[in-house]
Amino acid sequence: MDRSVGRARCWAAPRPPPSGSCMFTTRPTLQGTYGMVSSTHWLASQSAMAVLEDGGNAFDAAVAAGFVLHVVEPHLNGPAGEVPVILAPAGSPPTVLCGQGPAPAGATIGHYTGLGLDLVPGTGPLAAAVPGAFDAWMLLLRDHGTRRLAEVLRYAIGYAEHGHPAVERIGETVETVRELFETEWTTSAELYLPGGRSPAPGRLLTNPALAATWRRLIAEAEAAGPGREAQIDAARRVWREGFIAEELGAAAARPALDSSGERHAGTLTGDDLAGFEATYEDPVRYTWNGWTVCKAGPWSQGPVFLQQLALLPDGPAAEDLGGPDYLHTLIEGSKLAMADREAWYGDAGADVPLADLLSRPYNDARRALVGEHASYDLRPGHPGGREPRLGEQALAAVARSATGAAGPAAALGGGEPTVGGAPTVGGAPTVGGEPAVGADGATRGDTCHLDVVDRWGNMVAATPSGGWLQSNPVIPALGFPLGTRLQMAWLDPGLPNSLTPGRRPRTTLTPSLALRGDTPVLAFGTPGGDQQDQWSLHFFLHVALRGDAAVRSGLDLQGAIDAPNWHQESFPGSFHPRAMTAGRVVVESRIGEPAVAELRRRGHDVAVGEPWSEGRLCAVARDPETGVLLAGANPRGAQGYAVGR
Numbered sequence: 001m002d003r004s005v006g007r008a009r010c011w012a013a014p015r016p017p018p019s020g021s022c023m024f025t026t027r028p029t030l031q032g033t034y035g036m037v038s039s040t041h042w043l044a045s046q047s048a049m050a051v052l053e054d055g056g057n058a059f060d061a062a063v064a065a066g067f068v069l070h071v072v073e074p075h076l077n078g079p080a081g082e083v084p085v086i087l088a089p090a091g092s093p094p095t096v097l098c099g100q101g102p103a104p105a106g107a108t109i110g111h112y113t114g115l116g117l118d119l120v121p122g123t124g125p126l127a128a129a130v131p132g133a134f135d136a137w138m139l140l141l142r143d144h145g146t147r148r149l150a151e152v153l154r155y156a157i158g159y160a161e162h163g164h165p166a167v168e169r170i171g172e173t174v175e176t177v178r179e180l181f182e183t184e185w186t187t188s189a190e191l192y193l194p195g196g197r198s199p200a201p202g203r204l205l206t207n208p209a210l211a212a213t214w215r216r217l218i219a220e221a222e223a224a225g226p227g228r229e230a231q232i233d234a235a236r237r238v239w240r241e242g243f244i245a246e247e248l249g250a251a252a253a254r255p256a257l258d259s260s261g262e263r264h265a266g267t268l269t270g271d272d273l274a275g276f277e278a279t280y281e282d283p284v285r286y287t288w289n290g291w292t293v294c295k296a297g298p299w300s301q302g303p304v305f306l307q308q309l310a311l312l313p314d315g316p317a318a319e320d321l322g323g324p325d326y327l328h329t330l331i332e333g334s335k336l337a338m339a340d341r342e343a344w345y346g347d348a349g350a351d352v353p354l355a356d357l358l359s360r361p362y363n364d365a366r367r368a369l370v371g372e373h374a375s376y377d378l379r380p381g382h383p384g385g386r387e388p389r390l391g392e393q394a395l396a397a398v399a400r401s402a403t404g405a406a407g408p409a410a411a412l413g414g415g416e417p418t419v420g421g422a423p424t425v426g427g428a429p430t431v432g433g434e435p436a437v438g439a440d441g442a443t444r445g446d447t448c449h450l451d452v453v454d455r456w457g458n459m460v461a462a463t464p465s466g467g468w469l470q471s472n473p474v475i476p477a478l479g480f481p482l483g484t485r486l487q488m489a490w491l492d493p494g495l496p497n498s499l500t501p502g503r504r505p506r507t508t509l510t511p512s513l514a515l516r517g518d519t520p521v522l523a524f525g526t527p528g529g530d531q532q533d534q535w536s537l538h539f540f541l542h543v544a545l546r547g548d549a550a551v552r553s554g555l556d557l558q559g560a561i562d563a564p565n566w567h568q569e570s571f572p573g574s575f576h577p578r579a580m581t582a583g584r585v586v587v588e589s590r591i592g593e594p595a596v597a598e599l600r601r602r603g604h605d606v607a608v609g610e611p612w613s614e615g616r617l618c619a620v621a622r623d624p625e626t627g628v629l630l631a632g633a634n635p636r637g638a639q640g641y642a643v644g645r
Helices: 042-053 058-072 109-113 133-144 149-162 168-176 178-183 186-192 208-222 228-241 243-253 270-274 302-311 324-344 360-367 392-402 529-546 557-562 593-601
Strands: 030-032 035-039 083-088 095-099 279-281 284-288 291-295 450-454 459-462 512-516 519-525 566-568 584-588 605-609 618-622 629-633 641-644
Touching (some): 302 324, 324 566, 450 519, 459 512, 459 519, 557 629
Antiparallel strands (some): 291 512, 566 584
């Protein structure tokens, strides 16, 4: 494998493109009839497949994979993080399972501003929301799975106890926080810097404390009785009220150095943990070009995907893909949708005008704002005649960007990092590249994704994140840290995304599920913070517009994943320190010099990244006519994998 192209010139030569297509793929779109899995780590994918082979269904497999991802991608997610899930049980409509915990009761704006803060820190206990992932996984297993808790956790326990070969990014991430771990977060150093050495690529990395946590959880759950559902509910109680809750609450109460440069205790308490349960809700839907796409609500950024679809002109065709006109239209539409996200999205219930934001008249009017040249302005709309309002720090980010001063994010990297490599301009990293990390722990993690479809037609997409190793000090008795999702809420009152006890901070996590008619066909998603609903949209358009002619038996998932990708940064980021870079578009060099030149002629500030540096997409599909199952996975970073038969 040639690492000179951002870790993504694959170990196998690209296969020839299908007849009549300009696409190539790094590997085939997998096809079969028994089951398909795609995730951001091959061990999670294979663990999920092992569950399917053992007779489990897609939901059993997803839970097993989710817990394996906590072990093998600890720099990208952890048990005290969060996970939104979109599931479609065979014969039933899609449902969203929300594993995003809310702000604790003590997380008031006054508490944070009283500490002299104008932003929620990006690391440390003050940034910890109520952990939501564990309860969501348990509900998925209890309500839709068939396996016992011990049966799905045994894969994660095995890798934590006996070790897994560390991927490169674990050690690289630990090195960025070495000084912080050695001087402040010493419990993290004990796990990730044993003997002063960070995990070397390919060396076995163990987490005995995490394995012991899950073994004790299982033992206490099984003591509740023989019933599968009763044991799962008992495990939920242990998390919320038992030994795990005690350790989580104690960790939140211990002051730790955070990205403000000060040591703060958090607001999370035992009462917050005891009061949280994951919830089901209806997805937000939008129908486009014969497809219906389902997303989580505006407590996520999911409707941004749908707004971008609604802003597209009528009649796009496969031959438009990748051309300068197509790129310019998508870039400018993304800017408008992300501006609306900033002004209107949040866990604010009926105060979010979602129906207006997705309406035809509103998007016809918004589409008319797309001109020949790039816009450098943040332009939220007026859905239903409402007046948009932006917070002070968002306006400050806009002002800094307008003067060319990107602010502290220029040194840190913007949002969650891509895996393929940092895009550069003249040798300098762009805001969208890999973050540098200071001794105060000013860093952001990334995210994972997994998709599963089984032989019965059950389908699930999930995007686990948060609670990564660089978010908070490791809790030694548990083997994992708290999360930092509160950093996404603003400290201005009265906004849809204002920090409010009991409300979910607006998350970037955004799995997708698409239907043809009423039939679920496609589950997909990607890590990447603010980029997720940009990269995912570009993938989806390649799938939807290229159609059945692209690959035998249906959809060319791998070709769509491999297609050159890009993202724009003309909006305040979701991660501390919430910067933006007006006009900036980061593209993979494979997009071609003619397209880059034309975008620059139209006024875009184009940063050309490495050939394989944008996106970490996963996808599975099911042909409703034949029952054939399909899967593809991202080659960037040489880590994602699809398996199936």
